[in-house]
Amino acid sequence: MSKQRRTFSAEDRYSIVQESLRSGPSEVSRKYSLSPSLLRRWKEKYLASGKDGLRDSYPRxxxxxxxxxxxxxxxxxxxxxxxxxxxxxxxxxxxxxxxxRKR
Structure with missing residues (x-):
């Protein structure tokens, strides 16, 4: 089974971070099949910059x-x-x- 790259919108990230703050990161990371380091990075960005920190850092x-x-x-x-x-x-x-011209 190959892993497929998933994309999350800023709203999705926000709701997942909020859920992890309520339920705990390990439970949420298992529920959404996310690595704990990714969830931790989203949480740090949210705590540092609020909801705007969860937006894509590169323009589409x-x-x-x-x-x-x-x-x-x-x-x-x-x-x-x-x-x-x-x-x-x-x-x-x-x-x-x-x-x-010469001939």
Whole structure:
């Protein structure tokens, strides 16, 4: 049986911490299948910063925004490649003498 990563919202974390304060951490950690260290960390964050301390510390990125950012990077690479090609071609034209061809 593989472990699946679960996510808890700030409200879920708050209710679990409140329950652990009432019932005790060992009982609550068994009930929700959480490690005691995770529950302890949530409790410390709650006691230090209140309910705001239980929010995600990293911003969630919308999947559409991520897709657009990847597309933007791809287009930037294309433009950079074309600019480099134009620069190389202009340098070659400067070095090549233009005049009548000999037959």
């Amino acid at each position: 990125v919308d999947p559409q925004v991520r897709i657009l950012e990847e597309e933007n990077e791809r287009l930037k690479r294309i433009v950079a490649k074309q600019a480099l090609e134009l620069e190389v071609k202009s340098e070659l034209l400067k070095k090549t003498p233009i005049g009548p």
